[in-house]
Amino acid sequence: xxxxxxxxVDEELPTADTPSxxxxxxxxxxxxxxxxxxxxxxxxxxxxxxxxxxxxxxxNNDMTRRxxxxxxxxxxxxxxDGHVNLGAAFDLGRxxxxxxxxxxxxxxxxARSYLGRDYSMAASLKxxxxxxxxxxxxxxxxxxxMGEGNIGSMLSILATCNGLIIDIRxxxxxxxxxxxxxxxxxxxxRRLVGYVYHKTGKGHNDFSTPKAIYLDPAKGIRWQKxxxxxxxxxxxxxxxxxxxxxxCLPNVTIVGDKTGGGSGMPFTQEIPSGWRVRYSAVxxxxxxxxxxxxxxxxxxxxxxxxxxxxxxxxxxxxxxxNLLHL
Amino acid sequence: MxxxxxxxxxxxxxxxxxxxxxxxxxxxxxxxxxxxxxHTDVMDTYLSPYSYKGTRIDLVFDKRxxxxxxxxxxxxxxxxxxxxxxxxxxxxAAYSVAHLYDVFAKGRFCLNIGxxxxxxxGCIYNERNGNNPAQAKVSLxxxxxxxxxxxxxxxxxxxxVEYMAELPLLGIAYSPQFGQSYxxxxxxxxxxxxxxxAHTFNTPSLTHHLLMEVPVCKSTIYFGYRGVIDQSKYNNxxxxxxxxxxxxxxxx
Numbered sequence: 195x196x197x198x199x200x201x202x203v204d205e206e207l208p209t210a211d212t213p214s215x216x217x218x219x220x221x222x223x224x225x226x227x228x229x230x231x232x233x234x235x236x237x238x239x240x241x242x243x244x245x246x247x248x249x250x251x252x253x254n255n256d257m258t259r260r261x262x263x264x265x266x267x268x269x270x271x272x273x274x275d276g277h278v279n280l281g282a283a284f285d286l287g288r289x290x291x292x293x294x295x296x297x298x299x300x301x302x303x304x305a306r307s308y309l310g311r312d313y314s315m316a317a318s319l320k321x322x323x324x325x326x327x328x329x330x331x332x333x334x335x336x337x338x339x340m341g342e343g344n345i346g347s348m349l350s351i352l353a354t355c356n357g358l359i360i361d362i363r364x365x366x367x368x369x370x371x372x373x374x375x376x377x378x379x380x381x382x383x384r385r386l387v388g389y390v391y392h393k394t395g396k397g398h399n400d401f402s403t404p405k406a407i408y409l410d411p412a413k414g415i416r417w418q419k420x421x422x423x424x425x426x427x428x429x430x431x432x433x434x435x436x437x438x439x440x441x442c443l444p445n446v447t448i449v450g451d452k453t454g455g456g457s458g459m460p461f462t463q464e465i466p467s468g469w470r471v472r473y474s475a476v477x478x479x480x481x482x483x484x485x486x487x488x489x490x491x492x493x494x495x496x497x498x499x500x501x502x503x504x505x506x507x508x509x510x511x512x513x514x515x516n517l518l519h520l
Numbered sequence: 521m522x523x524x525x526x527x528x529x530x531x532x533x534x535x536x537x538x539x540x541x542x543x544x545x546x547x548x549x550x551x552x553x554x555x556x557x558x559h560t561d562v563m564d565t566y567l568s569p570y571s572y573k574g575t576r577i578d579l580v581f582d583k584r585x586x587x588x589x590x591x592x593x594x595x596x597x598x599x600x601x602x603x604x605x606x607x608x609x610x611x612x613a614a615y616s617v618a619h620l621y622d623v624f625a626k627g628r629f630c631l632n633i634g635x636x637x638x639x640x641x642g643c644i645y646n647e648r649n650g651n652n653p654a655q656a657k658v659s660l661x662x663x664x665x666x667x668x669x670x671x672x673x674x675x676x677x678x679x680x681v682e683y684m685a686e687l688p689l690l691g692i693a694y695s696p697q698f699g700q701s702y703x704x705x706x707x708x709x710x711x712x713x714x715x716x717x718a719h720t721f722n723t724p725s726l727t728h729h730l731l732m733e734v735p736v737c738k739s740t741i742y743f744g745y746r747g748v749i750d751q752s753k754y755n756n757x758x759x760x761x762x763x764x765x766x767x768x769x770x771x772x
Contacts, residue, residue: 201724202760203563203752203753203758203759203760204563204571204758205563205569205571206758207569211602211603223569227698229699283605370703370707390710392697392698392701392704393697393698394698394712395698396698396756400698402697402700402712407708459701460651461650461652461699462646462650462651463569463649464568464601464603464606466602466603468604472650475651475652475699475701476699476700476701476703476704
């Protein structure tokens with residue numbers, strides 16, 4: 195008993211603020227806590243032990259801080275996860291290949307020409323009735339709170355429209371509660387929209403039992419007409435989750451490019467240098483239990499046409515309008 | 521482990537049923553307020569794998585009616601990580617009640633041992649973390665407490681030295697799972713072993729103090745040392761809070 199009382203509960207990761215201490219701490223931290231190792235192994239061939247062997251050979255004690263940072267960033271980049279970052283005062287390590295390697299499919303000046311200057315705003319949602327009586331809602335982020343009152347009031351004003359476009363291109367995410375709240379205005383019944391589970395230990399497969407996530411309809415006015423959600427590769431994290439939910443609903447069509455993914459909820463930890471380590475810790479899947487970490491395919495795949503850019507037409511918005519008029 | 525717990529419980533019961541001896545050295549009612557300032561070392565692996573070090577302030581009010589001790593503790597701490605670029609803040613409040621039986625008294629020395637119940641609620645906040653910014657600490661613990669007191673005369677005054685130690689035996693505590701988010705717990709209400717059985721072996725902790733009681737004019741002051749070693753290993757998450765403080769106090 196006394197042995198137990200006097201035993202220490204202490205650090206388990208390397209504590210030395212040296213090049214090898216930091217790399218080892220980073221590798222071990224992710225090894226114990228990152229939630230997509232098996233999926234990344236199957237999809238892109240990530241072997242985390244092999245990554246360790248390869249990168250530890252690049253470390254020597256004469257490295258500068260920036261050189262160490264670069265090696266560490268390259269190592270975490272192997273996971274190809276926009277939620278895995280290394281943050282130092284002088285830089286942010288990231289792998290944004292999920293959108294950098296693909297067409298942008300969003301031109302801010304063209305998209306803004308649809309809103310003009312006389313648009314309205316409900317919290318962070320910008321909206322307008324287009325000249326063909328289609329409601330257009332621009333949702334740039336789910337970071338800012340949007341209340342049921344904001345969304346309900348906006349939909350009341352747009353109620354006479356024939357259809358609704360929700361443009362979430364370049365929406366990098368934010369709060370899941372915001373994306374769920376917006377989606378709840380487009381269902382009349384409780385629906386299964388996905389599953390969630392988390393790590394319960396340090397093993398790559400130490401996971402909790404997946405728990406179902408249901409979407410409950412919002413109270414008050416709800417949208418009953420067709421909806422098109424338009425997407426591109428920069429739709430990430432909570433915005434990716436919004437697309438996952440909307441894809442479960444009737445009268446909703448996803449138009450544009452595949453989303454960027456990012457279905458792991460990120461946690462933050464650190465290594466001895468004090469650099470912030472962000473990593474996916476909690477897994478969200480779709481209603482069939484499939485991973486959406488690498489994005490969600492649209493129902494109608496459309497890229498912005500170069501000729502349309504010259505005419506200052508947004509091909510994806512125009513496709514959405516045509517679909518709503520069918 | 522079970523045998524040791526049973527032995528500890530039996531010892532407490534035996535102490536409770538033993539004929540209490542009344543010590544002349546103990547006043548019937550004592551109330552005091554103690555202020556502690558010292559060094560703290562906090563690690564909670566839900567927030568960071570490393571120890572954060574800094575300063576902690578404790579405020580302790582205790583009131584003793586004969587053999588019953590009531591105590592309210594408040595504490596706050598500000599700490600920073602080893603690299604010195606992130607701060608963590610800890611705060612908490614506890615209420616404890618103990619019944620201390622006289623088990624030995626000889627001359628001006630007395631030893632009291634008894635059961636203690638303690639309720640604690642607190643929080644650690646890391647200013648940099650995103651979806652795991654804070655860790656809630658809530659527990660109800662049954663403890664074993666022991667207090668030794670010795671009176672002596674010095675400089676024409678009667679002074680007293682007091683040592684008290686507390687060890688957790690059995691209780692319940694809150695803990696998130698290893699990688700569970702608060703979004704799952706509170707927005708989705710997904711339970712995953714968040715209420716854990718806490719015992720001596722997964723909560724190897726010790727709170728103790730050494731106090732000198734000195735009468736000054738018509739009042740009494742206290743000074744001494746307080747050590748709080750809180751540790752836990754729940755749901756593969758590790759926590760420690762090592763505190764060493766200097767105490768000063770006043771009889772109320």
